Amino acid sequence: MKRNIFIALVTLLTSIPALAHHSFSAEFDIDKPINLTGKVTRMQWSNPHGWIYIDVENDDGSVTNWALETSAANNLIRRGWRRDDLPAGTTIVVEGFHARNNTPTANIRGIVLEDGRRLFSGNADELNN
Amino acid sequence: MSLQRLRFLALLSVLLPLTLQAQNIPRTDAGIPDLQGIWQAQTRAAYNLEAHVARHDMPAGESVVVGGTIPYQDWALAKRQENFANRAELDPLNKCYLPGASRIMAMPWPFQIFQTEEHVAIAFEWTQVFRLIYTAGQEPFYPGFEHWMGDSRGHWEGDTLVVEIRDLNDRTWLDAAGNFHSIAAVITERYTLLDDNTISYEATIDDPEVFTQPWTISFPLVRQTDMTRLLEFQCQAEVEEANGVFERVDNLWFPAPIPSENIPFDADAGSPLPNPEQTAPLSRRDDGTPDISGYFMSDARGANYGLESRDPVVMFPPAQGVVVDPLDGVLPYQGWARTEMMERREAWRGYDDPTAHCFVAGIPRSHYVPSPFYILQPPGYVVILHERMSYRVIPLDGRAHLPDNIRLWMGDAIGHWEGDTLVVESSNYNGKAWLNELGDVISHAQTVVETYTPVSDSQIVYRATVSDPIAYTRPWTIEMPLNEQQEELLEVACLEDNNDLDHLRDVRDEYRANMNQEN
Numbered sequence A: 001m002k003r004n005i006f007i008a009l010v011t012l013l014t015s016i017p018a019l020a021h022h023s024f025s026a027e028f029d030i031d032k033p034i035n036l037t038g039k040v041t042r043m044q045w046s047n048p049h050g051w052i053y054i055d056v057e058n059d060d061g062s063v064t065n066w067a068l069e070t071s072a073a074n075n076l077i078r079r080g081w082r083r084d085d086l087p088a089g090t091t092i093v094v095e096g097f098h099a100r101n102n103t104p105t106a107n108i109r110g111i112v113l114e115d116g117r118r119l120f121s122g123n124a125d126e127l128n129n
Numbered sequence B: 001m002s003l004q005r006l007r008f009l010a011l012l013s014v015l016l017p018l019t020l021q022a023q024n025i026p027r028t029d030a031g032i033p034d035l036q037g038i039w040q041a042q043t044r045a046a047y048n049l050e051a052h053v054a055r056h057d058m059p060a061g062e063s064v065v066v067g068g069t070i071p072y073q074d075w076a077l078a079k080r081q082e083n084f085a086n087r088a089e090l091d092p093l094n095k096c097y098l099p100g101a102s103r104i105m106a107m108p109w110p111f112q113i114f115q116t117e118e119h120v121a122i123a124f125e126w127t128q129v130f131r132l133i134y135t136a137g138q139e140p141f142y143p144g145f146e147h148w149m150g151d152s153r154g155h156w157e158g159d160t161l162v163v164e165i166r167d168l169n170d171r172t173w174l175d176a177a178g179n180f181h182s183i184a185a186v187i188t189e190r191y192t193l194l195d196d197n198t199i200s201y202e203a204t205i206d207d208p209e210v211f212t213q214p215w216t217i218s219f220p221l222v223r224q225t226d227m228t229r230l231l232e233f234q235c236q237a238e239v240e241e242a243n244g245v246f247e248r249v250d251n252l253w254f255p256a257p258i259p260s261e262n263i264p265f266d267a268d269a270g271s272p273l274p275n276p277e278q279t280a281p282l283s284r285r286d287d288g289t290p291d292i293s294g295y296f297m298s299d300a301r302g303a304n305y306g307l308e309s310r311d312p313v314v315m316f317p318p319a320q321g322v323v324v325d326p327l328d329g330v331l332p333y334q335g336w337a338r339t340e341m342m343e344r345r346e347a348w349r350g351y352d353d354p355t356a357h358c359f360v361a362g363i364p365r366s367h368y369v370p371s372p373f374y375i376l377q378p379p380g381y382v383v384i385l386h387e388r389m390s391y392r393v394i395p396l397d398g399r400a401h402l403p404d405n406i407r408l409w410m411g412d413a414i415g416h417w418e419g420d421t422l423v424v425e426s427s428n429y430n431g432k433a434w435l436n437e438l439g440d441v442i443s444h445a446q447t448v449v450e451t452y453t454p455v456s457d458s459q460i461v462y463r464a465t466v467s468d469p470i471a472y473t474r475p476w477t478i479e480m481p482l483n484e485q486q487e488e489l490l491e492v493a494c495l496e497d498n499n500d501l502d503h504l505r506d507v508r509d510e511y512r513a514n515m516n517q518e519n
Helices: A002-013 A073-078 B003-024 B074-085 B235-242 B335-344 B347-352 B500-518
Strands: A028-044 A051-057 A063-069 A091-099 A105-113 B037-041 B111-115 B119-124 B130-134 B151-157 B160-166 B186-195 B198-206 B215-223 B294-298 B323-325 B373-376 B381-386 B390-395 B412-418 B421-427 B447-456 B459-467 B476-485
Touching: A028 A063, A028 A105, A051 A091, B119 B381, B335 B347, B347 B500
Parallel strands: A063 A105, B130 B151, B390 B412
Antiparallel strands: A028 A051, A028 A091, A051 A063, A091 A105, B037 B111, B037 B215, B111 B119, B119 B130, B151 B160, B160 B186, B186 B198, B198 B215, B294 B373, B294 B476, B323 B476, B373 B381, B381 B390, B412 B421, B421 B447, B447 B459, B459 B476
């Protein structure tokens, strides 16, 4: 399963702008990089973007559910991702960019699993259509 | 006369007309019934499949359900009643969501059927939805993934096209009255051509989660003999324009005039480009034209992020430049139009990109949006189905363009073959599209000449020469290869799960609020 997650997440993240339907920089702020650690609550399997939702514990002990934008479901399907590859409860550490409107929303740029494996380095050339 | 003989004569009187009808129906060169043409359901079934009285939002109608009533399980009947009571709020079609594969057949909008040896395609005027039905025994690439319009596989049983629809999601309704099914539903359709202008349409809904037994609906599809082509009804775009959410752009949308301060448009500028070189022999169709059908993805070199070359920025791929004329790769903008393009790069303008609203991408953007597409070559047409749920129907019969006052997102396209190159000329655009996410500008005055030149069986060189005397000083041309892949189209239900637009609106509204404060 871990291998599945690894493969799936690499493909998830190396294909972010493909099937993009809106300007990334209009919605997310490149000057607001963000790091989050949380447990997956659900994955929304949708187009034009999929969404991973994670519960993140704040400094005061409260919990915020963050919405993390991924590539389109069609991309994930074509690259071998399957619905149960990222089960609820999986802890992930994500790197991304915060939404400009400051809602708990981010576009993911990288993920680290609990065992420390880094799944994405962010290479713009890979993202070319 | 004996009873037996009477029975025989009675049977003959029923069968003989059917036999004669079957012989007189149009047939393809392969001898199968020719369903091609523009059709529309003649029924009130879109409002309510069962018999119903008139309401403020629907005319009365008789039942199209064989036997009259849908055999619901008790809990499901209660849910249907609840759906009906709250239909204004709950009907997915009121949100312009994809209608589902059987509901769209009954809606009061025309659709066009195309046939090839391997497919039947149905293009619907309603929101440019299409269905691609595989009829040559193709196995699904991705079974088990649910779609709004399902996955359709068909075959011929005698003169009847039988289509099985699986992998439907449970977010659609079967009509406007709240009739519904679950993800377990399998719908089997039967299309039988009765005469030149009538198809008998039947659909059997088998869903043991919701119903006590399979049940069937039936109504005629009638040929629209007064229509020469499908037009457009972009549901969500019309709603957003009507309520002001998608704002009119007076200097680009039809019928904006050419600005008086414009540099005069030099229609003859530019030099002819060399023909693309063929790299491998081409497969050909019976009429000798190249076979360009199949699943394609463009190698667009970042065109959706800029037609001119542009350095990469964080999270944006570089645009390598696809402009081949002018030779310097720079778009020949009118000064004011370049200023507009630069402003569109600002974050607060991201909301204005029509594709962020899930509207269709227009031409030529549909080729590099990026999203795959499928090219079909039915008799007399080239049809391009874009995965992002839009299509182009390109007639090859030399017809004239639409009257000037009919304007379309995807334009009015007419094609012909010049040697091995498909040439497509299009006009009648509405000027609402953007050319890419960074906001390259196009107006309703655009006319486009596209060439699709196959250079091998797996690659087409695509060029589009755009003449737009409102936004540019001269014509310009882009070029990119279209690469064929062994793949199947999936479905992009964009509007239905578009979480991004609210964020983009927040960014725009905050900018406008700040500007108002400063003023």
